[in-house]
Amino acid sequence: MTNPSICGLLILGLLVFYNTLSFLFLPCLSLTTFIFGDSLVDAGNNDYLFTLSKADSPPYGVDFSPSGGKPTGRFTNGRTVSDIIGQSLGGNSFPLPFLAPNSLINATHAGINYASGSAGILVQTGTMFIGRIPLQEQVNYFEQTKAHLVGKMGEKATKSFIKNAVFSITIGSNDILNYIQPSLPFIGQDKVQPAIFQDQMVSNFTMQLKRLLKLGARKFVIVGIGPLGCIPFVRAIKLGWFEKCSNEVNELIQGYNKKLNRELRLLNKEMGNKAVFVYANSYDIFMDIISNYQHYGFEDAKDPCCGGYFPPFMCFKGTNTNTSSIMCEDRSKYVFWDAYHPTEAANLILAKKMLDGDEKATSPVNIRQLYNSQN
Numbered sequence: 001m002t003n004p005s006i007c008g009l010l011i012l013g014l015l016v017f018y019n020t021l022s023f024l025f026l027p028c029l030s031l032t033t034f035i036f037g038d039s040l041v042d043a044g045n046n047d048y049l050f051t052l053s054k055a056d057s058p059p060y061g062v063d064f065s066p067s068g069g070k071p072t073g074r075f076t077n078g079r080t081v082s083d084i085i086g087q088s089l090g091g092n093s094f095p096l097p098f099l100a101p102n103s104l105i106n107a108t109h110a111g112i113n114y115a116s117g118s119a120g121i122l123v124q125t126g127t128m129f130i131g132r133i134p135l136q137e138q139v140n141y142f143e144q145t146k147a148h149l150v151g152k153m154g155e156k157a158t159k160s161f162i163k164n165a166v167f168s169i170t171i172g173s174n175d176i177l178n179y180i181q182p183s184l185p186f187i188g189q190d191k192v193q194p195a196i197f198q199d200q201m202v203s204n205f206t207m208q209l210k211r212l213l214k215l216g217a218r219k220f221v222i223v224g225i226g227p228l229g230c231i232p233f234v235r236a237i238k239l240g241w242f243e244k245c246s247n248e249v250n251e252l253i254q255g256y257n258k259k260l261n262r263e264l265r266l267l268n269k270e271m272g273n274k275a276v277f278v279y280a281n282s283y284d285i286f287m288d289i290i291s292n293y294q295h296y297g298f299e300d301a302k303d304p305c306c307g308g309y310f311p312p313f314m315c316f317k318g319t320n321t322n323t324s325s326i327m328c329e330d331r332s333k334y335v336f337w338d339a340y341h342p343t344e345a346a347n348l349i350l351a352k353k354m355l356d357g358d359e360k361a362t363s364p365v366n367i368r369q370l371y372n373s374q375n
């Protein structure tokens, strides 16, 4: 665990021992993460928006101990994958949602979370939920953050601060979910071919990655899209409730992931050792959890723990209802928390594999190696 005070003590100790100032520049790793993405990693931004995509009522957050089980805007019962990874790396605290008061003041403490439920790579994704922060706007917010940091600690210190921070991006699920649903007439737009859609996603994503590179980001974690064909919502709309997964949807995702991964390998090559883009293969990790759920200690890899077994799957606690009646009995035995999102129990497995897994889980290195790397 690296924390600023231990770092400071170490420097002081060396100073006394060697009586020289040069050791003041001893590298001190402290975890800063800038988190971008959708509801899989939203830590409360949507609570500040007018939107239909919110997790601000119980039982969301029921297992999130820092809030005492109260909702925080996280779309799961406990911690997200980003929360767990941050904690495992010794983060001081969870990065605040950008839209929360004081988020900029606290940016140097742990980083900032820009993620927003129902947001996508493409600007139009999530229109039907009204408020959300599309990826492009999340990067705009980071731009504002950087300007604030420069004002606070100067150009040079900001540059090195950003260079050592981890930029984690979990996005794309909502673009796929929008694409597979029947078009709404008033939003119009004919659908492009699947291959063209995948290409548009990848090139729009790449454009934002290049913006972040320009702003000084050097350590990236790009989380691929998981097997959405297996989530309760998709199985319901694809009328495959009794099927395990929708192959059509999963093939669309795998095609996209492959193209994204290819693009990241290109970026890694282009940047040499100046930047690292880690691709996290959440598709294979999650598919393994679903296929071998009993091996992982789950009893159900099909139904949502909260929100019932049939559409519209609303997971909320009515004013007078007994909490236990709207949730499954044992949340640690379910892979899915609601019709869209994994439980904390599933997030723990995902996080562990992304953090310390082999090249099947993340490439070219795992997140712990990325975090420990000096560039």
Ligand SMILES: *[C@@H]1O[C@H](CO)[C@@H](O)[C@H](O)[C@H]1NC(C)=O
Residues within 6 Å of the ligand: 093, 094, 096, 106, 109
């Ligand atoms: C904000 O940062 C300060 C240290 O600068 C820390 O003590 C405090 O807990 C942080 N607040 C939150 C909500 O993380």
Ligand SMILES: *[C@@H]1O[C@H](CO)[C@@H](O)[C@H](O)[C@H]1NC(C)=O
Residues within 6 Å of the ligand: 122, 123, 200, 201, 203, 204, 207
């Ligand atoms: C981004 O996606 C849109 C479709 O939503 C597409 O028209 C546009 O060409 C894409 N932009 C880039 C740079 O790929």
Ligand SMILES: *[C@@H]1O[C@H](CO)[C@@H](O)[C@H](O)[C@H]1NC(C)=O
Residues within 6 Å of the ligand: 322, 323, 324
């Ligand atoms: C809630 O459910 C539990 C277990 O089913 C039960 O013991 C308790 O009496 C219920 N509480 C209310 C207020 O209905």
